[in-house]
Amino acid sequence: MKKYTTFLLVGFMSxxxxxxxxxxxxxxxxxxxxxxxxxxVSKTNDTKIYMHYMPWFETxxxxxxxxxxxxxxxxxxxxxxxxxxxxxEIASHYYPLIGPYHSGDAAVIENHLxxxxxxxxxxxxIDWYGTYNLNDYRINKENAEQLIAMLDKVGLEYAIVYxxxxxxxxxxxxxxxxxxxAAKTDFSYLQNNYFNDANYIKINDKPLLLCFGPITLTQPSxxxxxxxGFNPKPxxxxxxxxxxxxxxxxSGEYSWVYQDxxxxxxxxxxxxxxxxxxxxxxxxxxxxxxxxxGGGDAIGWTIDHNNGATLDATLSMAQNANVDYLQLITWNDxxxxxxxxxTVEFGYTYVEKIKAFAGVQNANVGFSEISxxxxxxxxxxxxxxxxxKLNKAFGYFVSMQPDKAVQxxxxxx
Numbered sequence: 001m002k003k004y005t006t007f008l009l010v011g012f013m014s015x016x017x018x019x020x021x022x023x024x025x026x027x028x029x030x031x032x033x034x035x036x037x038x039x040x041v042s043k044t045n046d047t048k049i050y051m052h053y054m055p056w057f058e059t060x061x062x063x064x065x066x067x068x069x070x071x072x073x074x075x076x077x078x079x080x081x082x083x084x085x086x087x088x089e090i091a092s093h094y095y096p097l098i099g100p101y102h103s104g105d106a107a108v109i110e111n112h113l114x115x116x117x118x119x120x121x122x123x124x125x126i127d128w129y130g131t132y133n134l135n136d137y138r139i140n141k142e143n144a145e146q147l148i149a150m151l152d153k154v155g156l157e158y159a160i161v162y163x164x165x166x167x168x169x170x171x172x173x174x175x176x177x178x179x180x181x182a183a184k185t186d187f188s189y190l191q192n193n194y195f196n197d198a199n200y201i202k203i204n205d206k207p208l209l210l211c212f213g214p215i216t217l218t219q220p221s222x223x224x225x226x227x228x229g230f231n232p233k234p235x236x237x238x239x240x241x242x243x244x245x246x247x248x249x250x251s252g253e254y255s256w257v258y259q260d261x262x263x264x265x266x267x268x269x270x271x272x273x274x275x276x277x278x279x280x281x282x283x284x285x286x287x288x289x290x291x292x293x294g295g296g297d298a299i300g301w302t303i304d305h306n307n308g309a310t311l312d313a314t315l316s317m318a319q320n321a322n323v324d325y326l327q328l329i330t331w332n333d334x335x336x337x338x339x340x341x342x343t344v345e346f347g348y349t350y351v352e353k354i355k356a357f358a359g360v361q362n363a364n365v366g367f368s369e370i371s372x373x374x375x376x377x378x379x380x381x382x383x384x385x386x387x388x389k390l391n392k393a394f395g396y397f398v399s400m401q402p403d404k405a406v407q408x409x410x411x412x413x
Contacts, residue, residue, distance in 0.1 A: 036392075036396065036398065036399045037398075037399060038152075038153065038154055038155025038398040038399060039155065039398070039399050039400040040155060040400075041117060041118070041120055041358075041360055041361075041362060041363055041400070042360070042361040043358045043359050043360055043361065044358075044359030044361065045319075045357060045358050045359040047318070047319075047323060047324065047325070048123075048324065048325045048326065049120060049121050049326050049328065049354070049357075049358055050121070050122060050123045050124065050125045050157075050159075050201070050279070050325065050326065050328065051116055051121050051124050051125065051327075051328045051330070051331045051340070052125045052127065052161065052328065052329050052330040052331065052333075053112075053124045053125065053126050053127065053147070053330065053332065054071070054103075054127050054331070054333050055103040055104075055126060055127070055140050055143035055144040055146075055147055056069065056070075056071050056103060056127070056136065056139075056143070057069055057071050057072060057100070057101055057103040057143075057332070058071075058072070058102055058103070058136070058139065059072070059100060059101065059102045060080075061102065062102035062104060062105070063139075068080075068100075069136065070136065070295075071091070071334070071335060072088075072090045072091060072100050073090070073091055073293075074091035074289065074290070074293030074294055074295035074335065075294025075295050076293060076294035077089050077090055077091045077293055077294075079100055087099075087344070088100055090334070091289050091292075091293035091295065091334070091335060092289050092293075092334035092335060092337070093287050093289055093337055094334060094337060094339060094343045094344070094345050094346075095343055095344040095345065096332070096334070096342070096343055096344075097341075097342040097343055097344060097347070097371065098111060098342075098371070102143075103140075103143035103146075104142060104143040104146040106146065107374055107377040107378065108374075109146060109147050109150050110150065110154075110373070110374070110377070111370060111371070111374040112331065112332075112341065113147075113150055113151065113154040113156060114154065114370045114373070114394075114397050114398070115341070115342065115351055115367060115370055116156065116331070116351075117154055117155065117156060117363075117398070118351075118355065118360070118363040118365065118367065118370065118397075118402075119351040119352075119354045119355045119358065119360070119367075120354060120355050120357070120358025120359070120363075121156070121328070121354065121358070122156065122157055123151075123156050123157030123158050123159065123199075123201050124147065124151065124156060124157075124158045124159075124331075125158070125159055125160075125161050125210060125327060126144050126147065126148075126158055126160055126161060127140075127161050127163065127212070128140070128141070128144060128160045128161060128162055128163065129163050129166055130162070130163070130166065130167075130170070130182070130185075130186040130189075131185060131186050131189045132170050132173075132175050132176070132182070132185075132186075133175075134169060134170060134173050134175060135166075137166065148194070148197075151199055152197075152198070152199050153398060154398050156199065157199045157200065157201045158194075158197075158199065158200060158201065159200060159201040159207070159208040159209065159210065160190060160194065160210070161210040161211070161212055162186070162209065162210065162211045162212065163212050163213075164179075164183065164211055164212070164213050164214050164215055164216045164217050165213060165216055166216075167179040167182045167183055167216045167217065168216055170182040179216055179217060179222075180217065180222050180225050180226050183217060183222075183226040184225070184226055184228075184229055187226060187227065187229060187230060190209070191229065191230055191231075194207075195207040195230075195234070202235075203235040203251075203277055203325070204235055204251070204277070205232075206232050206233065206234055206235045207232075207234045207235065208234065208235050208237070209234035209235070209237070210236075210237045210238075210254060210279075211236070211237070211238050211239070211246070212239060213238065213239055213242060213245075214238060214239075214242060214246060217245070217246075218245045219245070220244075220245070220246055220247025220248065221247075223236075223245075223246040223247065223249040223250075224247070224249055233249075235252075235277060236250055236251050237250065237251060237252050237253055237254050237277060237279060238250050238253050239253065239254065239256060240253045240254065240255045240256060240267055240271065241253065241271065243275075251276050251277045252275040252276045252277030252278050252279075253271070253275055253278060253279075254279035254280075254281065254325075254327055255267045255268075255278075255279070255280055255281040255327075256281055256329065257281065257286050257303065257329050257338060259301050259303070260303060261303075261310070261314060261317065264280070264314060264317055268280065268317065268318075268321035268323070269321075272321065278323065278324075278325070279323070279325040279326065279327050280317075280318045280321060280323035280325065280326045280327070281314065281318070281326070281327050281328075282311060282314035282315045282317075282318050282326060282327075282328055282329070283303070283310070283311065283314055283328070283329040283330070283338050284305050284308070284310055284311040284338065284339075284340060284346075284350050285302075285303045285304055285305035285306070285310045285311075285337060285338065286299075286301070286302055286303040286336060286337055286338055287302045287303075287304075287305070287336070287337030288302075288335060288336045288337060289334075289335050289336075289337070290335065293335070295335065299336070302337075305337075305346070308346070308349050308350070308353060311340075311350055311353050311354075312353060315353065315354070315357045319357070328340055328354065340354070342367065342371070348366075348367040348368070351367055352367070362400055363402065364402065365402035365403070365405070365406060369402070369405070369406050369409065370397070372409050372413070373393055373397070373405070373409060376390055376409060376412055377390055380412070386412055389408055389411075389412060390408070390412070392408055393405040393406075393409055396408070
């Protein structure tokens with residue numbers, strides 16, 4: 001922890017002075033010499049914009065077995081191989097601008113959340129595998145909680161997208177007697193650890209909970225039982241056209257990405273009017289790597305990125321449908337090629353388009369300056385003096401004083 005003097009009298013003035021900072025200062029820590037609390041981005045578009053987020057990436061340095069995680073290598077790629085351009089061999093058609101990363105890395109999370117904030121995104125919908133220590137589920141949860149810990153500092157909301165497809169694996173491993181009891185254990189954790197957070201997303205005054213399916217729990221009685229421990233019951237949404245599996249437990253549905261844009265237009269025109277709550281979707285494209293990466297069969301269809309035209313079209317469709325809530329698909333599913341995160345191939349094109357869609361008014365700074373903060377974090381890793389200056393820059397970014405943040409970055413550079 002930082003140690004601070006209380007007050008020093010200089011003449012008739014009382015000032016706060018930071019005496020020292022420990023070596024464990026992390027991104028997001030700032031000296032309390034001025035108010036650097038997060039300030040909301042000003043937007044002209046009142047649509048609530050949420051980003052679907054995968055917390056599942058591991059590097060050799062972050063993993064217990066010193067192996068690259070599945071989502072960078074799938075079945076046959078080796079990120080230790082580096083090409084002439086300095087890029088690692090990863091299981092994707094696209095390459096992250098900051099390179100392959102560990103999802104629990106504080107500097108990575110800082111970079112991602114600042115990019116989202118300055119693009120006008122209101123919150124993050126976290127793909128969540130539950131609480132059990134099987135495969136990489138527990139690691140994903142731990143990475144997600146590193147993300148959650150910084151969301152409040154940046155001033156963004158969050159909610160959980162529950163993956164019920166893996167419940168059978170929990171039972172088969174002998175970790176729970178039934179799939180319903182396994183889900184109840186996960187939901188008890190949500191209730192006790194996330195739902196009471198001030199920045200957890202609420203719709204109709206109830207915590208938002210999405211399910212990517214249902215896939216395993218496909219009977220309304222299963223969901224009645226699984227959700228019985230919640231108080232209050234969440235605003236529970238299933239994937240589009242799947243709410244009948246949850247029966248009256250479902251408050252509505254959210255759309256996704258499938259084959260071509262006509263599926264979204266049909267959802268808006270024919271399905272959305274029948275739902276109590278609906279979340280629309282927009283995406284830049286779809287191009288999976290499963291077959292090339294030895295990760296299974298190819299999905300069998302693609303949606304071309306069209307140099308940004310696909311994202312333009314799906315954002316426009318959401319605007320024309322007057323959706324209240326919009327999910328961007330996705331920040332970083334590199335394996336399916338839906339990533340909005342800046343990449344070598346597309347640069348900052350997608351975050352710039354979302355910023356324009358949101359009508360951001362008070363974020364007069366380029367996304368490259370946020371990248372500069374990340375690069376300096378890595379360049380001066382272990383240098384507590386520089387890291388403290390970067391912490392101050394972070395504080396200026398989140399409090400919507402980007403000019404002051406950039407000034408600090410330029411002084412270090």
